[in-house]
Amino acid sequence: MKIPTLDTDLFAPAVMADPFDAYRELRDLGPICLLGETGLYAMGRHADVKATLANWHDFSSAQGVALNDICNGFMRGTPIASDPPDHTKFREILGGPLQPKQLAQLRGRLAELADERVQEVVGVGRIDAMLELARHLPLRVISELVGLPDDGRSRMLKWADAGFNSMGPAHDPRTEQALGTMAEMVAYICNPDLPARFREGSWSAELWKSVTKGDLMADAACQILQGYVTPSLDTTIFALGTLLHLLATNPNEWRKLKENSKLVPKCVNEALRFDGPGRGFSRVVRREVQVGDAILPVGARVVTVLPAANRDERRYENPDKFDILRDATDHVGFGGGIHRCVGGNLAMLELTVMLDAIVKHVSEIEVFEYKLAENTVLRGFESLSVCLH
Ligand code: HEM
Known part of the structure; x- marks a missing residue:
């Protein structure tokens, strides 16, 4: 069967600013499409995206999950760019401080900080x-x-931005610029003098104990460390900005939340479904595989367009409606399968304590002008002017 081509450029600035019509086009063309002349394949239907993410045997992450070869070269061997058995080992270590039991101990402090900050603004x-x-x-x-020392901590936002921008298509000028910044981050993190400066008791320091004990190679620890540094900030920051904007522009949903604050976790999940920060990650076909009626060749790179799947009318009724009463727990905003976001529980915790505090102290959210961030792989606001009444 001939695979249809999506002519709309998903990475054109105007499309990135408002991608949802293009995502519908992608879904309606079929289970799998070619993305213009890029040589990339893309899928946008919920069932196909879920099945693909669950099937690491056929759809491998080991050649990177970005959309260009240079970035994929950089990320090889990191947890996100590995398959079992390497991935299983990485994931166990990486996920240690992110287990629900560990996070439960953080909840009180995060809730206090959120409450304090909301009252201040x-x-x-x-x-x-x-x-x-x-x-x-x-x-x-x-x-x-x-737990990076201050000179690294202050650069984490810059690295996070570059980390995602470096994953875009090769022809995008943002990609090239971001790759330079990523090289700087890798050099910083892999500097053998760094571990002595990790904050005592931090995730990085704990990770390094495994190296000192001989349980983990230093190289592998550097790869794991990148999994803490690049994805832990911008993702959650963008998600909270979008959540605020959604509540300000959907007063009926805000009213429901004010009347029943138990809806907070549902509302967070619905916001991640409706307009989550991740635009998509790729996989490489490891052996010939059938998607719909099409056979994908070995080596094909397939982009799972997560926000397209989250608006799939085949899965969600009225998908373009932000509805906080909806059960959106099966959204793919955190991905799926073995690479499902290892920081997902932490992100949910941060977002729920913030929203709890907002619901408690704010009567109305008024939004004014905003600017979208220029980011190829994440979607969110760079600035968002609001008044919290
Ligand atoms: C709202 C916030 C977040 C969103 C929407 C998000 C989204 C995602 C997605 C879609 C993936 C899957 C990528 C793939 O399948 O190739 C992923 C993986 C990952 N995320 Fe997140 N993320 C968020 C927050 C975080 C945080 C706070 C951390 C760190 C503490 C984190 C660390 C990671 C890591 C290390 C992976 C790779 C996991 C693996 O390969 O097993 N993320 N994230």
């Missing part, structure tokens, strides 16, 4: 919600938990 007039609110917990607590 309520009723003060216009603020940039990205700077004053969305960044607060990730920068204050998460970067501290990761």
Whole structure:
């Protein structure tokens, strides 16, 4: 069967700013499409994306999950760019501090910090919600938990931005610029003098104990460390900004939340379904595999377009409606299968304590102008002017 081609460029600035019509086009063309002349394949239907992410035997991550070869070369051997058995080992170590039991101990502190910050910004007039609110917990607590020394900690946001931008298509000028910054990050993290400067008791310091004990090679520890540094900030920051914007522009949903704060976790999941930060990650076909009626050749690179799957009308009724009463727990905003976001529980915790505090202290969220971030792989606001009444 001939595989249809999506002519709309998913990475054109206007499409990235408002991609949902293009995502519908992608879904309607079929279970699998070619992306213009790029040589990449893409899928946008929920069932296919879920099945692909669950099938690491046929769809491998070991050749990187980005959309260009240079970045895929950089990420090879990191947890996100590995298959079992390597991945299984990585995941066990990486996930250690992110287990529900460990996170339960963090909850009280995060809730207190969220409450304090929301009270500081309520009723003060216009603020940039990205700077004053969305960044607060990730920068204050998460970067501290990761445990880089201050010169690294202060560069984490820059690295996070570059980490995602470096994953875009080869022809995008942002990709090339970001790759330079990534090289800087890798050099910093792999510097053999760094571990002595990790914050005592932090995730990085704990990781390094395994190296000292001889349980883990230093190279592997550097690869794991990258999994803490690049994806732990921007993702959650963007998600909180979008959540605020959605609640401000959907007053009926905000009213439901004010009337029943138990809906907070449902609302967070629905926001991640409706407009989550990740635009998509890729896999490489390891042996000929059938998708719909099409046979994909060995070596084909397939992009799983997560936000397209999250708006699939084959899976969700009225998918373009932000509905906080919907059960959206099976959204693929955190991916799926063995690579499902290892920080997902932490992100949910950060987002729920923030929203709890907002629901408690804010009567109305008023939004003014905003600017979308220029990011090829993440979607969110760079700035978002709001007034919290
Ligand atoms: C709302 C916030 C977040 C979103 C939407 C998100 C999204 C994702 C997605 C879609 C994947 C799967 C990538 C793939 O299949 O190739 C992923 C993997 C990953 N995420 Fe997140 N993420 C978030 C927060 C975090 C946080 C806070 C951390 C770190 C503490 C983190 C660390 C990771 C790591 C290390 C992986 C790779 C896991 C593996 O390969 O087994 N993420 N994330």
